[in-house]
Amino acid sequence: MLFTGSLITDCPIRQKIREFYRIDENVAVDHILPAAEVNVSARSRAWERARKMVLKIRQDQEGNGAIDSLLNEYSLSSEEGVVLMCLAEALLRVPDKHTQDELIRDKISQGQWSSHLGASDSIFVNASSWGLLLTGSMVNYADKRKKEQFGLLKKTVGRLGEPVIRKSMNYAMKIMGKQFVMGETIQAATVRAATKEQQGYVYSYDMLGEGARTMADAGLYLKAYQDAITAIGYVAVASGKNDPRKVPGISIKLSAIHPRYEFSHKERVMSEIVPKLKALCLQAKQYNIGLTIDAEESERLDISLDIIEAVFSDSELGDWQGFGIALQAYQKRAIHVVDWLRDLTLRTERKMMVRLVKGAYWDTEIKNAQKDGLNHFHVFTRKSSTDVSYHACANKLLEYRDTIYPQFATHNAYTAATIVELAGDDKAGFEFQCLHGMGDSLYDQIVKEESIQCRIYAPVGHHEYLLAYLVRRLLENGANSSFVNAIVDEDQPVESLLEDPVEKTQRLKAKYNNQIIMPIDLYRGEGKGEGEKGRDNSKGLDLTDINEIIPLKAALDNWFVDHLLNKNEVPDGSNAVMNPANRSEIIGFHQHASHDEMLVMIDKAETAYSTWSKTPAVDRAALLCRISDILERHMDELIAMCIKEAGKVAQDGIDEVREAVDFCRYYAARAIELSGDERLEARGVVLCISPWNFPLAIFLGQVSAAIATGNTVLAKPAEQTGLIALRAIELMKSVGLPENVVQAVIARGSAVGNTIIPDSRIQTVMFTGSTETGTRISQTLSDRGGDQVPLIAETGGQNCMIVDSTALPEQVVDDVISSGFQSAGQRCSALRVLFLQEDIADNVIAMLQGALAELHIGNPAKLSTDIGPVIDQKALDALNAHAEYMKSHGKLLYQCEFSDDVVDEDGHFFFAPRLYEIDDISVLKQEVFGPCVHIVRFKGNEIESVVDKINGTGFGLTMGIHTRIEHRAINLAKLSRAGNIYINRNMIGAVVGVQPFGGRGLSGTGPKAGGPNYLTRLVKEKATPDEKDFNFPADKTITLSGDAAENHQANHLMDKANWAEKEWRSTELNTRISCVRQLLAKIAHVEIVDDLADDLNHTLVLARSQLIDIEKRLKKPQQLPGPTGESNIIYLENRGNIICYADENVSFHFWVQSIVTSLATGNTVIAVVSDLFYQEALEFRDKFVATGAGKDVFQVAKQCHL
Template sequence: MTLRFGLPEFQNDPLFERLQGTYRAPEEKIVAEFLETLNPFYTSEKDQIRVRAGKWVEAVRTHKLSSLNVQSMLQVYPLSSERGRSIMSLAEALLRIPDSYTAGLLIRDKISELNWSATEAQVPIQLAGWGLEFLRKFILEKESKLLNRLSDPFILRVFKIGMQQVANQFILGTTIEKAIKRAEPSALRRYSYDMLGEGARTWEMAHRYKGAYLHAIETLKSADHLEAQSISVKLSALHPKYFVGHAEDVLKNLVPTLIEIAEAARSARLAMTIDAEEVARLELSLEVMDRVMNSESLKAWNGFGLAVQAYQKRMLPTLDWLCEKAQSYKMPLNVRLVKGAYWDTEIKLDQVAGLSDYALFTKKSATDISYLRGAQRIFEGEGHLRPQFATHNAFTISSVIAMAKGRRDYEFQRLQGMGEPLYQAVQKDYEIPCRIYAPVGEHQDLLAYLVRRLLENGANSSFVNKIYDADLAISSALDDPFQKFEKTQPSRNHNIPLPSHMYGDSRRNSKGFDMQDISGLRTLESEIQKVSLEKISVNSRHSQGERREIINPGDSKHVVGGIQECTLEDLENALELAHQNWESWEMTPASKRAEILEKASQLFEKNAPRLLGLLQCEGGKTLADAISELREAVDFCRYYANQAILDFENPTRLPGPTGEVNTISLRGRGVFACISPWNFPLAIFIGQVTAALASGNAVIAKPASQTPLIAAIAIELLHEAGVPQNILHFLPGKASLIGNMLVSDSRISGVVFTGSTKTAKHINAQLANRNGPLVPLIAETGGLNAMIVDSSALPEQVVDSVIISAFQSAGQRCSALRILYLQEDIYDTVMPMLIAAMKELKVGNPSRLESDLGPVIDKATCDEIEEYLTQNSKRIIARGSVPSDLQGSYIAPAIVKLSGIEELEKEVFGPVLHVAKFKARELDQVISQINEKGYGLTMGVMSRIESTISHIQKHAHVGNLYINRSMIGAVVGVQPFGGEGLSGTGPKAGGPFYLHRFAVERTFTDNITAMGGNPELLTLGEG
């Protein structure tokens, strides 16, 4: 069998290859090259650049801000302070909360714990501070009647007016008509209208955004000020799945839409710029742009353009690509050079993904240097690239002016509500146009998006913050990036470890694969094809000589190396060997056991193509899920290796009387039975086995009968790493035979099990009834996992998190979301978006990148879920679809409406989400109902109210609580995973206490005075 990802056919030219080659290149190398090119310019111009920029900073500091200006407020309540962040949290959430009760909770949450006095501020800010301080004291004194008072329409109206004032600083108008009326265009003041903030989650949203763009263009067409106006278009707003995995559909459906919008803009004599997106989407954006430029209807148009982010390491080859395309199509391109807006998010994403390096610069000074090198390159593209420099930095502006050498064919750009005094100062000296990037839309829709921009531009390291700080010397405020590299060589920010080193010296992060890097995906696809599954050999003694068929539910039947089920004789031999030899392994130093597990982790990564291919074929995993599972297995090896050294290598000395040594040590128990499930046939399997081995135990490993091949290869690699054959035994077979016999045998010193609660109870009963010592059962079982969403949550974030939590892996995760509690006040807002987003999920062959959902594990599981849905057909409010030509155990995702969790009798282990409403004041009742079901595995909370989050944390009986994110994907050592009640015995897998359960504790007491005195006491000296 050959697995194919269905990768898109992107352009294949040297510039595109260079673009890919610099994706994660070393930061120091790129910055050194930039400095080498820029230094001659800087050396000759630095004095004038600094003098000019310093003059503008002085002018800004003497400029009197309007009393209600947000910048004035941020000088009193900076974003680095709790007060500043509280104000922004109010601004981000308050206007979209429809009910007064939750709005009152948010207000109390953000103001009651802080001192709001602002005695040194301008009078309006002082008055606002006094009002907030009065309300704070009022809250503390009248806590019992607080919510009724805070929910008073007058108080809420006052607060919402205040937040609307914040919004008005950054939003030009709630409609394009209002924005045009408010705009003040002139020869030096231009506008680029941005119609929205967040991207589309559904096709309905995409069509609505397309309509908004076309309406704005038509409206601007009839306005008086046409020539210098433009519109900004966000590609992710025009397609709900703007990712590489869906590139084929993006290119099929988005390109014609973008051409239509571009034709309208050209007809209206407007420029159109494609906005920057996350760095992972760059290649896709360029491919879309190339196909649009190739349209006959747009030949010779000079109004098209792209925003390019300077914080990307691929900035320079991107500009080279744009220049080449502009020449090739004879179409001059506008280039809006920006610093970048998603820096903190991009850093986190690369760390979580375990990538080789970051796709962007980790130092602000490196981004500033990159920006100036980009400006230089844009000027070099004279006639092909039309320069537009978006910046609020005086040094950058001064440098660009120096680079221009008197040219006038360029412009600056700034955000609406930011940097106006600076550009007023600049334009007194230079009549260079400045374009205002002006968001247009409803406050409640745009403010969350714009607050993130404010946080970016208002951070302490930002020039926007420094320029108003009168205590900071002008030379320091200028923040000359060249000075940062005068005495030191370029390097990355060592305070931000590489993704592989994010855990410090304790262990290396597992190696990831970039799911948006087309070049890397092609290489991975080729490597998987080289180890085609027909050629996989399993050296286990339980592998068959002949080959057997397994059903790949995502495709058709394939012949692969089979696994023979073990016999009772095999079981007896394994038990006896393990029982006789386990002490030799237990006596092996923990550091040596750790060394073997570390080597195993390296072998797993070396054999990644082999394991990933089999996870897709035998396990029915999508590539993303397969990669995550392989990485989790690697993380288990390394984490437990490190924990073994920490906890098992040396005894821990305990305090006690002088003349006596007291220690406690952890030692292996004997032989552990490891019984793993099919839904994580590699990660959970390896997690169980390596935990037992690290603790000094022998292991009898019994994999799920549906996925024996993956387990067999994992065992083979552990043996290759150095785990003795007589210590680690592989026993595939039916649970009814092998499992029961294994658990009942008195030579088993402990059982670790992941699976159903029913089976865990059965195992527990078997252990209790057998002869011999009492032994531990370490069980992780299922859950009726809930997510609680109140009306302060951002709907787009809710939909994203719910879709991932409920439907990723076809819902076949223990941690998957089973019931969503939506506050009734936002039910009618969130549900249509959620239903539409679910219907967009593509069910298909898991080897294809375009597939969002693969199959469930087998036909029996498929039939069971379909039977449940048939029985509850009247409650189904939405159902996805399965392509008619798709053969296998595929299930269309479904949403089922319930009144509450009390109606959910059992866990439905598949892509089925239940939804229930709740009233804002019923939160305690909801928590109680969830607790009363007795499960306690995972829970999600989506809220902007810290007190609500804290309340749920205190009262929910749940093992893993996730706030404002998805509920799945626990990371080893970061989010130790496991439940309580009916969801497991604990301790948590991948946590600091897990190995302890695999061990016995032994205390050693030595009276050292018995052999003649107490040397420690006698040589102690006098204090």
């Protein structure tokens, strides 16, 4: 499984690189410290040299580069700095004026721009300030309610108005663009370069753009590189120098020339990227210029070395000395990469250029490692350790100058000074590199006074691409730890800029920076209790780490060999379990439980309940923690089962196990908290019905929640995925789960529905599955009569994503592919309908088509597979029926091809992913549970009505939003009735405790799984009266049913409530609470109330305290822990339209409290009351209307209206 052949390397240095991938930080730092040492006298000389340079840079205000000035004026720690960055990133790519205006309003109204005017000497900064000021003073109306104000302003400005604002903003952005881009075309760039080239500088050109998502884009980038090489080559040849070290060169990104430059697609990478890169090298060789391969994400490093080795060893490269690579010092393994490159140059007897950089996108690398639950980071957590690594690598590279031409890319004067010292008299065996627009003063000194060459890394391309690059540069160098940021800050003494990183690091007690939360520690702060240590994050497994996947492959293969059966090994009367990707593979079998066996199980569960419910909560929690640990230890076999039984790809298997582990630990912690409430007790026997799409995670999520709170469980896994559920129970028993606390029911859904659900001993049902089945379960439960049985149902969705024209198309495409197609679209959360603003629709659709074309549909056991099969024949039939329906109801935009490894011997359940366009969401009559995404276009100014349409489906599970307009994102999220909203990211993969998951309306009952309120439904209030004491006489129903006229009135009342609901829910919490408070105050004066209320004062006191409680809970939504760079918040909203019932059996006290609570939480209320309450209810209503609340928010009806 995973891959064929061996990934074991026979090169000891490559093996070292792999071992250092995520090595403990102390070990990594200890390893490089000696190599970074410089002798004391050289160090002193370097210090003195650096001090002079810094003084000169500070004196030399004119010489500061443009980025430096910009940073100085708009620091990232200021609001304006961040706003400028956000605006710059998006404005130029927005095609339509309306959305541009919205974006500008959103950003500019936030800052204090006038204070920046004239504060900088740089013409450039002043020019952009003018642009921002001009607009900023005019657009202070992001808040819609300030619109009137703007109207006035608009009148004053007269005809100038919005077009002027937009123009000046675009102008400001373009000035920035001009300053930081070398040229919009390579020709313009090379012309502009001439001035500095005369001073002793050279250039390396970078063609701007995002990584390619499609073959078409990759082709365009390749063409751009080829054209650039020709243009640069022309200049180089004209110079007559004929030496790649002396002439301009080019930098290329492999991710630009191939859409699947990923380790998982190794075969494609090697067979397709190597020849492309080689061709570019040969072209560079033809002009004898340098070509440097830029460093990219850390997970690509290992595969990049394979590519580099293949191309660099090619004899056709001949005597060309221009092959270069960039190496990032912030990686713990960097030092070994230097050794490997050295070894490569010796083996091939060819010289290489090596650009040593500190490393960009450090923040992204940290975030990813946290998210993935990895054991360590692969980058250093301190800037000073990166500097040590840089010095260590530099020392080595300088030693290797006979085969390597080191290129030191730094803006740090101390680093540069040290290197000048180390190099001694050599001025030509190496060079420095800096970024266009940065470090001008530093390098003027080095180039002119030291006569050492400096190469400028210069971006070339259109301004809209440049700005994303610029924003990144600003962020990297605006970092407080950055030298560039410190040097422009006059408050920092010169000496503070000259700290020796080696000395600093030697002094450090903890090499690891505790401010960066280790992946395992993400949830330490989660608990409420004193001294509470939180819980461990689940451990991940990195499929790009070869040292991890070699043993994983062996374990998966072994599991498969051990479990593969022949047909004749399946006993008669049993059902074979077959791999959905290849039905000739039988991996197990089941025998279904009979009616009587199920009844016996209920008996046993009841018996077990008496002891289990009395087991202390901490002991139950400890068991759950042991379960989570054993799941982690058995991750390999559980992944194997996910692949072979559920047709999942390996990454989905990892995520599955992690989610299960997280559930166990999360509920264990919450159950201990809940056990402090003496008023609650366990419910009894709980029936858990889980689906096949998360056969371990949802199965265990339900089970662990139920047993954590002291219930015993009958767990019915999906028929398709029973094996992994049974295995999970075995593992649970092996760490101490008592007999009969959890019993698996292997049976058809209908059998369970006929036998277990009607049994009155089942106290609660937890269900995840289709909306129809959910309704059937609720009906069967109701047929039992008596109290409503708690049913926690997690059902279907019609999940949408809204994308406006400020979104970055590449990000959108990544998120659509993962949200709509990953796991073959078989997630409850998966994207089904993509709403694209018409102005960008064609562009995004083309990119989506191209990205779909690159997906590998095939055997999920292979790492290179992106999309596996759907689960079974029924699912496949439904999808095929949908495809048929779409022939007449939509337009097919793309359909993926199967790969060769879709085998057809005994059949399989593959369905080709499809992309459709439809006119309206109403074309879809039901949820399409598979890899199909449907696109609907919308007009930019109608974005709010899109949310109304989505809400109109009645479903409310997940929704995605892509926009750079912050207030728009928040507004859309507020309007949406979906349970989980995802902004500027994908919309799948909710993490336990971070994104509590679950829908509303047709999508589920709540509370949210993996959320703080889930367990409350699994316990019972001790004061609940025994249901057997109630006997509702049939003759009473007469008063409850009305005639036609009354029915009509009833409907009308509910319609009116529903119309009033949206406004009431959106009314500020303060206002709502105030209205209810006023109501309470007025009730105190209603005389007739006295007849009903035993103790009116008592009721009013409690109602007021209830309001305080509501205010407290709703005012401050709960922030949830999670990885850096994410905001996760859980909000409480209303339910909708509520009936508060009262007759002679209802206490006045309860009734008032129910109305107060419903109204204050944003629900509309219809008080349905018997005659006894009727007059009072009307009085209440009138008093409430008098407070200014909408007139239909609170209505009154009679029993006959019920």
